Amino acid sequence: xxxxxxxxxxxxxxxxxxxxxxxxxxxxxxxxxxxxxxxxxxxxxxxxxxxxxxxxxxxxxxxxxxxxxxxxxxxxxxxxxxxxxxxxxxxxxxxxxxxxxxxxxxxxxxxxxxxxxxxxxxxxxxxxxxxxxxxxxxxxxxxxxxxxxxxxxxxxxxxxxxxxxxxxxxxxxxxxxxxxxxxxxxxxxxxxxxxxxxxxxxxxxxxxxxxxxxxxxxxxxxxxxxxxxxxxxxxxxxxxxxxxxxxxxxxxxxxxxxxxxxxxxxxxxxxxxxxxxxxxxxxxxxxxxxxxxxxxxxxxxxxxxxxxxxxxxxxxxxxxxxxxxxxxxxxxxxxxxxxxxxxxxxxxxxxxxxxxxxxxxxxxxxxxxxxxxxxxxxxx
Amino acid sequence: xxxxxxxxxxxxxxxxxxxxxxxxxxxxxxxxxxxxxxxxxxxxxxxxxxxxxxxxxxxxxxxxxxxxxxxxxxxxxxxxxxxxxxxxxxxxxxxxxxxxxxxxxxxxxxxxxxxxxxxxxxxxxxxxxxxxxxxxxxxxxxxxxxxxxxxxxxxxxxxxxxxxxxxxxxxxxxxxxxxxxxxxxxxxxxxxxxxxxxxxxxxxxxxxxxxxxxxxxxxxxxxxxxxxxxxxxxxxxxxxxxxxxxxxxxxxxxxxxxxxxxxxxxxxxxxxxxxxxxxxxxxxxxxxxxxxxxxxxxxxxxxxxxxxxxxxxxxxxxxxxxxxxxxxxxxxxxxxxxxxxxxxxxxxxxxxxxxxxxxxxxxxxxxxxxxxxxxxxxxxxxxxxxxxxxxxxxxxxxxxxxxxxxxxxxxx
Numbered sequence: 001x002x003x004x005x006x007x008x009x010x011x012x013x014x015x016x017x018x019x020x021x022x023x024x025x026x027x028x029x030x031x032x033x034x035x036x037x038x039x040x041x042x043x044x045x046x047x048x049x050x051x052x053x054x055x056x057x058x059x060x061x062x063x064x065x066x067x068x069x070x071x072x073x074x075x076x077x078x079x080x081x082x083x084x085x086x087x088x089x090x091x092x093x094x095x096x097x098x099x100x101x102x103x104x105x106x107x108x109x110x111x112x113x114x115x116x117x118x119x120x121x122x123x124x125x126x127x128x129x130x131x132x133x134x135x136x137x138x139x140x141x142x143x144x145x146x147x148x149x150x151x152x153x154x155x156x157x158x159x160x161x162x163x164x165x166x167x168x169x170x171x172x173x174x175x176x177x178x179x180x181x182x183x184x185x186x187x188x189x190x191x192x193x194x195x196x197x198x199x200x201x202x203x204x205x206x207x208x209x210x211x212x213x214x215x216x217x218x219x220x221x222x223x224x225x226x227x228x229x230x231x232x233x234x235x236x237x238x239x240x241x242x243x244x245x246x247x248x249x250x251x252x253x254x255x256x257x258x259x260x261x262x263x264x265x266x267x268x269x270x271x272x273x274x275x276x277x278x279x280x281x282x283x284x285x286x287x288x289x290x291x292x293x294x295x296x297x298x299x300x301x302x303x304x305x306x307x308x309x310x311x312x313x314x315x316x317x318x319x320x321x322x323x324x325x326x327x328x329x330x331x332x333x334x335x336x337x338x339x340x341x342x343x344x345x346x347x348x349x350x351x352x353x354x355x356x357x358x359x360x361x362x363x364x365x366x367x368x369x370x371x372x373x374x375x376x377x378x379x380x
Numbered sequence: 381x382x383x384x385x386x387x388x389x390x391x392x393x394x395x396x397x398x399x400x401x402x403x404x405x406x407x408x409x410x411x412x413x414x415x416x417x418x419x420x421x422x423x424x425x426x427x428x429x430x431x432x433x434x435x436x437x438x439x440x441x442x443x444x445x446x447x448x449x450x451x452x453x454x455x456x457x458x459x460x461x462x463x464x465x466x467x468x469x470x471x472x473x474x475x476x477x478x479x480x481x482x483x484x485x486x487x488x489x490x491x492x493x494x495x496x497x498x499x500x501x502x503x504x505x506x507x508x509x510x511x512x513x514x515x516x517x518x519x520x521x522x523x524x525x526x527x528x529x530x531x532x533x534x535x536x537x538x539x540x541x542x543x544x545x546x547x548x549x550x551x552x553x554x555x556x557x558x559x560x561x562x563x564x565x566x567x568x569x570x571x572x573x574x575x576x577x578x579x580x581x582x583x584x585x586x587x588x589x590x591x592x593x594x595x596x597x598x599x600x601x602x603x604x605x606x607x608x609x610x611x612x613x614x615x616x617x618x619x620x621x622x623x624x625x626x627x628x629x630x631x632x633x634x635x636x637x638x639x640x641x642x643x644x645x646x647x648x649x650x651x652x653x654x655x656x657x658x659x660x661x662x663x664x665x666x667x668x669x670x671x672x673x674x675x676x677x678x679x680x681x682x683x684x685x686x687x688x689x690x691x692x693x694x695x696x697x698x699x700x701x702x703x704x705x706x707x708x709x710x711x712x713x714x715x716x717x718x719x720x721x722x723x724x725x726x727x728x729x730x731x732x733x734x735x736x737x738x739x740x741x742x743x744x745x746x747x748x749x750x751x752x753x754x755x756x757x758x759x760x761x762x763x764x765x766x767x768x769x770x771x772x773x774x775x776x777x778x779x780x781x782x783x784x785x786x787x788x789x790x791x792x
Contacts, residue, residue, distance in 0.1 A: 249503045250495065354503070
């Protein structure tokens with residue numbers, strides 16, 4: 001490990017000359033800063049940022065974009081030829097694309113942040129009333145923040161699984177073009193593609209370079225923003241949205257209809273596990289395209305700072321992430337059933353995840369000397 | 381390696397002459413890291429005030445209306461959990477929605493008790509309270525209203541042979557208003573003070589704003605924001621103890637204008653009467669005052685010192701009372717010929733609630749007396765068997781009390 005020893009030598013030369021006339025005292029202070037470079041230096045934050053951008057963020061967005069296009073193609077197949085084969089093909093692709101999205105949601109930075117990307121792709125539950133109104137009126141504007149809960153994956157979840165009790169009726173609704181389900185489906189997917197293109201172009205344009213060059217530790221630097229995004233995603237997008245809110249941690253009682261992919265029923269656990277992998281991979285610097293390739297990561301950064309510590313924080317974080325994963329593994333495939341039948345296990349899962357929040361938000365950020373840039377609700 | 385020293389020599393007499401010379405001095409590469417540093421530190425000396433009174437521009441900056449409201453709610457919930465007209469919907473509204481109280485000011489306060497229960501710990505604790513509410517209103521109330529006499533495995537009403545005590549209990553002998561109320565002392569009040577408002581994370585999270593004199597709150601009577609976040613957090617912690625009593629004096633307030641009769645401050649005052657802890661109410665009050673003064677003086681070390689005194693002292697209430705009620709119950713069932721079951725079930729319910737709170741405490745070593753898992757183990761043992769409390773023996777209860785004495789390091 002290389003270190004920088006910086007010794008500030010302050011030479012104080014104080015020469016007092018007593019003069020008869022003008023001045024009594026003259027202080028001369030000369031400061032000389034002396035940097036003795038003993039080996040080298042500090043954590044290579046620039047390489048970490050490059051790895052994040054080139055091996056995790058950009059490939060994740062590209063992969064999501066590719067799946068979205070396939071989703072679009074299958075949606076067209078289904079609406080032009082509504083049958084159960086095409087419906088199932090579309091649903092499978094919806095899940096695949098939804099899984100890819102889990103890899104993207106965390107990176108709420110740059111254009112993604114400006115256009116409220118995550119709020120438009122994955123706010124759940126969907127506002128079913130709003131969607132039905134939009135479908136019958138067709139006078140909707142998906143860019144209106146009012147409509148954020150009427151699009152994205154939760155909107156698709158409703159269209160593909162929730163508009164009727166059984167598949168035949170769903171297919172029948174899509175078969176009748178005057179009901180507009182087909183055009184609303186196309187509109188939602190088209191909007192998801194447009195938004196993704198904006199984010200993708202941003203990274204492919206100048207944003208990638210400015211992202212990796214911002215290596216300082218200031219409130220607006222990339223590392224600072226990214227660490228905050230990571231912790232925020234863990235606390236809100238992962239802990240609260242996928243577990244805490246449906247389990248009723250923030251309300252009087254459980255709210256099973258708040259699970260992710262509510263209408264699809266059996267996908268909430270798959271998505272939660274995918275998201276767990278995303279978190280583990282980002283923390284440990286695992287490349288998106290090849291899990292055998294790793295690069296500089298938060299774990300390395302922490303280990304660098306804790307060079308002389310035997311019980312490393314990074315290990316405690318990884319162990320706690322694993323404890324959370326083990327809990328999730330035990331849950332019902334359908335979180336709705338889990339909550340309705342044994343919410344206690346859901347709450348214990350939440351506890352395990354909450355323990356990681358404390359490690360990340362308090363211990364990790366303190367070690368890395370980063371301030372939390374989002375506020376908690378104070379209550380009163 | 382060379383060290384460049386710039387030495388400026390000033391020579392001056394009647395005419396000022398300055399001569400600069402650059403001198404190259406060879407320096408050994410051995411650099412000793414013995415650096416003598418003169419650190420100028422402004423030590424903000426804190427004079428602890430006589431009373432909890434703090435002003436800015438002549439206006440009091442102290443207010444904790446939200447805490448007073450929640451303590452009133454907790455008191456009302458305790459009553460409602462022993463009233464035979466209570467319904468699940470009504471008590472649930474009081475607990476989770478902050479409505480349905482006879483005191484209208486509470487209904488419009490926007491505050492709730494439910495969302496502040498056990499927030500620092502396991503998410504499995506709060507649903508216990510919901511469960512007790514459901515159990516009392518849907519099982520105990522109908523049983524008592526049907527004049528069922530409670531006995532082992534049967535919910536209903538039980539009166540001691542002496543007639544001195546009557547309890548409404550579930551099939552395991554739980555007097556649910558006692559469990560809920562004592563549970564809130566730990567899971568609401570102690571948790572909010574110890575792990576919430578007076579925690580280092582909470583207070584230090586507001587440090588930058590405090591350093592910059594940024595005012596985020598407006599106290600009643602002020603025309604513009606005049607309280608920093610850190611000051612207000614501390615006041616809210618104070619309010620969770622003193623919210624029903626007198627701001628300007630330790631202990632319980634004046635009975636004529638209403639005071640705490642059911643919550644943390646009430647039990648703190650009881651502890652104050654114990655020989656070993658005489659003066660604990662004043663110690664806690666003075667620590668609140670001194671810590672608040674330290675915040676005003678921006679002396680954070682002193683603040684944390686006082687916070688720690690408060691945490692350790694308040695935790696003792698839970699520590700003492702959890703054992704005390706186990707021993708009290710043991711005494712009531714000791715004489716098998718003349719068991720006062722209502723008295724025993726009442727005491728065991730109090731013990732159960734206080735034991736629940738042990739996970740939110742902070743002992744002198746900085747750790748809670750018991751972990752969440754250890755608390756669950758004690759609660760399971762205490763309520764084991766189909767008969768629950770009815771199945772306990774005096775010996776078992778004394779053993780449990782001894783274990784708690786060990787864990788807390790406290791004895792009467």
